[in-house]
Amino acid sequence: MSAMQIPIVIFVWVLANFSSVSTNYIVGTGMADATGPAAEVNLMGYAKIEQKASGIHMRLFSRAFIVAEKSNNRRVVFVSLDSQSISQILKSRVVQRLKALYRGLYDEKNVCMSGTHTHSGPGGYFQYLLYDITSLGFVKQSLDALVNGVVMSIQRAHNNMRPGNIYVNEGNLLHSSINRSPTAYLRNPATERRRYGHNTDKKMTVLKFVDSRNKPMGMISWLAVHCTSMDSSNTLISGDNKGYASQLFEASMNGNALPGKGRFVAAFAQSNEGDVSPNTAKPRCKKTGQQCNKYTSACPNKDQCIAKGPGKDIFESTKIIGHNQFRKAMDLFNSARHLLSGPVNFRHQFVDMSKVAVKIGSRTVTTCKPALGYSFAAGATDGPGEISFKQGDTSGNKLMNFLRNFLGKPSSQQNRCHAPKPILVNTGEMTFPYLWQPTIVDTQILRLGDFAIIAVPGEFTTMAGRRVREAVRAKLVKNGLPSTTRTVMAGLANTYSGYVTTFEEYQVQRYEGASTLYGPYTLKAYIQKFVELSDAMTKGRSVPSGPIPPTIPTNKLISLLTGIVLDRPPFFKKFGQVLNQPSAKYSRGSLVSAKFVSANPRNNLMTGGSFLTVERKVSGNWKVVATDANWSTKYIWKRTNLLLGESTSTVQWRIPSNQPSGVYRIRHFGYAKKNIFSKKISAISGTTCQFRVGFGRAEGCPKKKKTWFWGRRK
Numbered sequence: 001m002s003a004m005q006i007p008i009v010i011f012v013w014v015l016a017n018f019s020s021v022s023t024n025y026i027v028g029t030g031m032a033d034a035t036g037p038a039a040e041v042n043l044m045g046y047a048k049i050e051q052k053a054s055g056i057h058m059r060l061f062s063r064a065f066i067v068a069e070k071s072n073n074r075r076v077v078f079v080s081l082d083s084q085s086i087s088q089i090l091k092s093r094v095v096q097r098l099k100a101l102y103r104g105l106y107d108e109k110n111v112c113m114s115g116t117h118t119h120s121g122p123g124g125y126f127q128y129l130l131y132d133i134t135s136l137g138f139v140k141q142s143l144d145a146l147v148n149g150v151v152m153s154i155q156r157a158h159n160n161m162r163p164g165n166i167y168v169n170e171g172n173l174l175h176s177s178i179n180r181s182p183t184a185y186l187r188n189p190a191t192e193r194r195r196y197g198h199n200t201d202k203k204m205t206v207l208k209f210v211d212s213r214n215k216p217m218g219m220i221s222w223l224a225v226h227c228t229s230m231d232s233s234n235t236l237i238s239g240d241n242k243g244y245a246s247q248l249f250e251a252s253m254n255g256n257a258l259p260g261k262g263r264f265v266a267a268f269a270q271s272n273e274g275d276v277s278p279n280t281a282k283p284r285c286k287k288t289g290q291q292c293n294k295y296t297s298a299c300p301n302k303d304q305c306i307a308k309g310p311g312k313d314i315f316e317s318t319k320i321i322g323h324n325q326f327r328k329a330m331d332l333f334n335s336a337r338h339l340l341s342g343p344v345n346f347r348h349q350f351v352d353m354s355k356v357a358v359k360i361g362s363r364t365v366t367t368c369k370p371a372l373g374y375s376f377a378a379g380a381t382d383g384p385g386e387i388s389f390k391q392g393d394t395s396g397n398k399l400m401n402f403l404r405n406f407l408g409k410p411s412s413q414q415n416r417c418h419a420p421k422p423i424l425v426n427t428g429e430m431t432f433p434y435l436w437q438p439t440i441v442d443t444q445i446l447r448l449g450d451f452a453i454i455a456v457p458g459e460f461t462t463m464a465g466r467r468v469r470e471a472v473r474a475k476l477v478k479n480g481l482p483s484t485t486r487t488v489m490a491g492l493a494n495t496y497s498g499y500v501t502t503f504e505e506y507q508v509q510r511y512e513g514a515s516t517l518y519g520p521y522t523l524k525a526y527i528q529k530f531v532e533l534s535d536a537m538t539k540g541r542s543v544p545s546g547p548i549p550p551t552i553p554t555n556k557l558i559s560l561l562t563g564i565v566l567d568r569p570p571f572f573k574k575f576g577q578v579l580n581q582p583s584a585k586y587s588r589g590s591l592v593s594a595k596f597v598s599a600n601p602r603n604n605l606m607t608g609g610s611f612l613t614v615e616r617k618v619s620g621n622w623k624v625v626a627t628d629a630n631w632s633t634k635y636i637w638k639r640t641n642l643l644l645g646e647s648t649s650t651v652q653w654r655i656p657s658n659q660p661s662g663v664y665r666i667r668h669f670g671y672a673k674k675n676i677f678s679k680k681i682s683a684i685s686g687t688t689c690q691f692r693v694g695f696g697r698a699e700g701c702p703k704k705k706k707t708w709f710w711g712r713r714k
Helices: 005-018 088-102 140-159 240-254 314-335 374-378 398-408 412-418 462-478 522-539
Strands: 025-033 039-044 052-056 061-069 075-081 111-115 162-172 203-211 216-222 265-269 283-285 305-307 344-352 357-360 363-366 423-425 440-448 451-455 486-490 578-580 591-598 612-618 621-627 633-641 646-654 662-672 682-687 691-693
Touching: 025 140, 025 203, 025 216, 025 265, 039 633, 061 140, 061 216, 061 240, 061 265, 061 344, 075 140, 075 265, 075 344, 075 440, 088 111, 088 140, 088 440, 111 451, 162 314, 203 314, 216 240, 216 314, 216 486, 240 265, 240 314, 265 314, 344 522, 357 522, 374 423, 398 423, 412 423, 440 522, 451 462, 462 486, 462 522, 591 662, 591 682, 612 633, 612 646, 646 662
Parallel strands: 075 111, 216 265, 451 486
Antiparallel strands: 025 061, 025 162, 039 052, 052 633, 061 075, 162 203, 203 216, 283 305, 344 440, 357 363, 440 451, 578 591, 591 646, 612 621, 612 662, 633 646, 662 682, 662 691
16 A cells, blocks of 8 residues: 555545434334243243243343434334233333333333244233243332333333434345135135235335434344244243344444344344244144145044154254344345435324224124134144144034133123134133233334334234235325325234234134134224324324233232242252263364253343353453353253252353364353241352364363372372
């Protein structure tokens, strides 16, 4: 480089790093650890009581995005949370904390929380009985972890706010999803189906957040696909395919930062995934490999119909579907050119979905009190339920009706309202010991210029979501928004109230139809309500707050999960002691494993920290290269003696293909309750011997010194 070129290079660097562009908004991004208890708590999603957490594959995170107008400071918050859904008590607790922190700047009206729908997160954080049954009731530790994570992510986004711009882009992602109820989808009008190329939504929508120097700050991707790549055999906490996609995107933008520690925030949010499966190898009978009955998803000889793929196991399948989402989102992020501009606005209303009057032509019908049909118990092909039930059941049976009536017999009006659904669990008319499912839910819409986020309190099917988006967009454009206006659905938002199908899909009563709580006109009611909110928002008209959801003090909620009584090491062992050391040397791609004397991870969630570290020796110092948040690691806890309180923790590390050669070690951290009569917990830790990765001399544990015993060398 010549002397004359140096000033030019410096000028270009300064221009690129310090020049500003005009901005349309004030934006902020932030994320925080929201991982709940990693042991003995049921994982929420598959309703399998035996599926209890036994460690961590990936930590769960809350990712927050704040957008404010520059002129009047009106703002909205969107949170994507690695959770099965957002419970009503979770949203309520978050809003309470935010109101206290920011004096009303953030409330239930302008804060939207959406769950990614991972089925590998700790449950028990609901106020309604049905959703807490498999977790043995309410689990305060689960709720607190999620509340704290969401609030912290919003605080970080708030503190990170600066002038910026938002770009939007869309594109189709293929080979990453299938419709798991195709026969129900085919009940929709042929003229409507012909307007779409696929029976699931392939469209991915991406928002790109940059600051005034065009420096990337964050990204939100919406794509409709279940987070059920990890099936009900999994017992490790995981963000599933969307969690992995976030980790890939953030790693690509944050350099060498560990998961959750970088400044760039990438959310892979959920949309209308109700009938959309990531298990693209399609459902098969588990024992024989035969095709399942396409109408009932039943198999002969009491076999189970279950969907798998595309990988050889659940981890590879998660990786494939996650990587597909990451790759498409990155393409859309890099090519995003449509700049959002215009007002920031919102409307929110609580709605009693058990009695919404719906206009159907010249007549008026109503929604119903909540109830679940027989096919609910059959489960979906991603997670089949009890073998004695099948999907597509529109008749029920007398024996189950007889047993059902002991729990709660549906009234004749309830039966008529839900027809053709045969009611199996009459949740809307059951109040003992408290409410089983919600009747009052959140409806909400957020506006960012010519972009609208429709926040729905459940799992909408493909066609149901399309109808809502189209109706809202039509109203927005009719009321003056530009023809470029885009709408996206944020699923499982603010409250969880099961599934929502179209009227036509409801008639065949597959799993999704049987789980549509408020009857056959549920979708019509939601479309009506969201159009009303859209109309009010664009015309500057306020809407009534609606009926306030019931609040049940958490000390009144049933909680049968026992506390931790005692942690003890085995005789002649100590906490943190390494029971199984790693080998002396490994090649890339190999699996490193170490087992430690441990304690119950419920003693301390290690929020923002880790139960493990993989460390590399660099210039005489140890540098952390992986934690329990990394995809490459697994933290596996096992109770070895319930009576004596003994347990072990196994750390596994699959060495990445690009891992530098060098000397490494593994460390384990935790807390132990050493005294049965005290609540005090004490920190514990352990460290393996050194081992080598790649080229160089093997390491391993130092050889024990030889000692003398009774005059003989031992």
